[in-house]
Amino acid sequence: xxxxxxxxxxxxxxxxxxxxxxxxxxxxxxxxxxxxxxxxxxxxxxxxxxxxxxxxxxxxxxxxxxxxxxxxxxxxxxxxxxxxxxxxxxxxxxxxxxxxxxxxxxxxxxxxxxxxxxxxxxxxxxxxxxxxxxxxxxxxxxxxxxxxxxxxxxxxxxxxxxxxxxxxxxxxxxxxxxxxxxxxxxxxxxxxxxxxxxxxxxxxxxxxxxxxxxxxxxxxxxxxxxxxxxxxxxxxxxxxxxxxxxxxxxxxxxxxxxxxxxxxxxxxxxxxxxxxxxxxxxxxxxxxxxxxxxxxxxxxxxxxxxxxxxxxxxxxxxxxxxxxxxxxxxxx
Amino acid sequence: xxxxxxxxxxxxxxxxxxxxxxxxxxxxxxxxxxxxxxxxxxxxxxxxxxxxxxxxxxxxxxxxxxxxxxxxxxxxxxxxxxxxxxxxxxxxxxxxxxxxxxxxxxxxxxxxxxxxxxxxxxxxxxxxxxxxxxxxxxxxxxxxxxxxxxxxxxxxxxxxxxxxxxxxxxxxxxxxxxxxxxxxxxxxxxxxxxxxxxxxxxxxxxxxxxxxxxxxxxxxxxxxxxxxxxxxxxxxxxxxxxxxxxxxxxxxxxxxxxxxxxxxxxxxxxx
Numbered sequence: 032x033x034x035x036x037x038x039x040x041x042x043x044x045x046x047x048x049x050x051x052x053x054x055x056x057x058x059x060x061x062x063x064x065x066x067x068x069x070x071x072x073x074x075x076x077x078x079x080x081x082x083x084x085x086x087x088x089x090x091x092x093x094x095x096x097x098x099x100x101x102x103x104x105x106x107x108x109x110x111x112x113x114x115x116x117x118x119x120x121x122x123x124x125x126x127x128x129x130x131x132x133x134x135x136x137x138x139x140x141x142x143x144x145x146x147x148x149x150x151x152x153x154x155x156x157x158x159x160x161x162x163x164x165x166x167x168x169x170x171x172x173x174x175x176x177x178x179x180x181x182x183x184x185x186x187x188x189x190x191x192x193x194x195x196x197x198x199x200x201x202x203x204x205x206x207x208x209x210x211x212x213x214x215x216x217x218x219x220x221x222x223x224x225x226x227x228x229x230x231x232x233x234x235x236x237x238x239x240x241x242x243x244x245x246x247x248x249x250x251x252x253x254x255x256x257x258x259x260x261x262x263x264x265x266x267x268x269x270x271x272x273x274x275x276x277x278x279x280x281x282x283x284x285x286x287x288x289x290x291x292x293x294x295x296x297x298x299x300x301x302x303x304x305x306x307x308x309x310x311x312x313x314x315x316x317x318x319x320x321x322x323x324x325x326x327x328x329x330x331x332x333x334x335x336x337x338x339x340x341x342x343x344x345x346x347x348x349x350x351x352x353x354x355x356x357x358x359x360x361x362x363x
Numbered sequence: 364x365x366x367x368x369x370x371x372x373x374x375x376x377x378x379x380x381x382x383x384x385x386x387x388x389x390x391x392x393x394x395x396x397x398x399x400x401x402x403x404x405x406x407x408x409x410x411x412x413x414x415x416x417x418x419x420x421x422x423x424x425x426x427x428x429x430x431x432x433x434x435x436x437x438x439x440x441x442x443x444x445x446x447x448x449x450x451x452x453x454x455x456x457x458x459x460x461x462x463x464x465x466x467x468x469x470x471x472x473x474x475x476x477x478x479x480x481x482x483x484x485x486x487x488x489x490x491x492x493x494x495x496x497x498x499x500x501x502x503x504x505x506x507x508x509x510x511x512x513x514x515x516x517x518x519x520x521x522x523x524x525x526x527x528x529x530x531x532x533x534x535x536x537x538x539x540x541x542x543x544x545x546x547x548x549x550x551x552x553x554x555x556x557x558x559x560x561x562x563x564x565x566x567x568x569x570x571x572x573x574x575x576x577x578x579x580x581x582x583x584x585x586x587x588x589x590x591x592x593x594x595x596x597x598x599x600x601x602x603x604x605x606x607x608x609x610x611x612x613x614x615x616x617x618x619x620x621x622x623x624x625x626x627x628x629x630x631x632x633x634x
Contacts, residue, residue, distance in 0.1 A: 101416035104381040104455055108374050139605040140619050146373035148606075234613065238633065265608030268601045272417040280417055282379075284601070287608070294609065295634070297599045298421065298441020301572075303612075303634045313634070316613060325614040 033212035034193040034204040041074045041191050044203050053113055055090050056120030057083035068119065077120055079187055082165045086261030086338060087125040088132060090117060091151035098147055098268070099282045108146070116154040118182070122162040123216055124336040127175040128261030131334065134326045135264045159184035164217040167337035169350060172224035175334035177216040184214040222350050225357040226331060229320040236363045238316070242356065243308035249345055250307035254288025256339035256349065262332050265289060289314050315356060376604055379414050379457035384450055385432055390518050394438045394483065396426060397447065399456055401433040406465030407491040408595060408623045411435070412603050414457040418446035422600045425461065426486035427493070436486040436518065462603040463622045466491050466567065466593065475504040475561040479578050481549055481570025485509055485518050487595050488569050496529055505530040506556050510549035513538040549574065553581045566592045579626055592626035
């Protein structure tokens, strides 16, 4: 069913939901001068004229998360402070990025779901924000421009058009002005990416291309691209103690990055990948080959949100990198 | 299984538990064996995530096992291992596991077995060797080539002496021959194994990555079919359950599919 509601009406509806849901969306984060996913007080806070700097994942897979508390010899898993479910306003690429995270955290190995992810993930529902695309994104190229995983969809303008897809939410809009609305998805982006032909047969040859060497100096291994990526899931564990001399404390997991110099470093200093070029190769393979091959999906890991494109302090364009690689692959 | 049970299983897979250190045996100036109280089952070639709160966590292979204990032979080389060296008999060590695919021990039984190891690479094969030492009725010609940098680095003196009684052993030092040791890298001794006469056999190789690469290539050169060779990888890991991403090699997760791999798979893995 479709409806047309005012911002005030939408806020009233969200307020009515607040006992059951904590509502999130991409909003301006003044202290960090960024657009990030955070709790919404009003739908008017949703930033519409630009892409959020950080992806959706931090809402329920935060940068730093306590896994276990240590007290003497007792080890206790952390608890979830929020007992409400989470309703997240998000664009199609972001909802699709969660589909990728789900694979890694819930489906990588039999009976091997991740406790800390699973307990948050089951609380999440999406409100799709209709999106017309932005300057640096390429969701059509990665086939992640569409989704049907949402409770309701909105087109935010002066008034808000709503498609209530999930029956549980449809009742909330009863009595609102009916409107003929179905969300539209991006049909074409300004930027386009040709997915490189990486396959089992040419894996080694693509890996050994001279092409990767250009990143040895150009990339500085800051990991910013991984940090803003909605599909990067890697983490390190870090222990924190509360007072010196005591071992009472916590074990956290903290986002990591395959572009960091230390990512593969084992005790003693040996590294499986020792150059920024090798790290770039690893990252691009994961986004466009490894993931697909491992999970047997017909979709890539990269959802084309373009955040890494905007984030890189060295102005390494991921779009150019992938397109150039696609050309290189043709010559193998 | 109820949702509650599913979630409890998930916690159990990741939660470190306290275990008592029963004994610490010094091996070399940099390596010691820690015997830790443990009642569960572990298969040869598996590893645990060992940790000390506030220091951190790291994957360590089981080097010995027995009734009510497991052993880890650890080289003091990083943050966690330095922390472990600060512990003594009676101290608590946190552990979770065991993780990873073991050696295919059943397939090795009643067939000749060639084990080639370098340095601390002897730790992940030691329980396998002990299995055949303790069960001679299923052992059939075990060949062991163990290499170390120098005599001061040589691990498991007692066990190696024991193995020499029943196995065909070559112990070698990179720095040259001395009493009880031949000289040269392990790869230089591989051609001494009479592979052609062994019939249906298996080869196990564990050591530093470079050593495994050269030893694997040397075995193939000596006519060993790739599918008869088995190796074990050591990678950085933060989770050991296929999530943290550190041990991933292209589409393979070493913690889930390894650390033991058949050479037909391992030789195609690259960084």
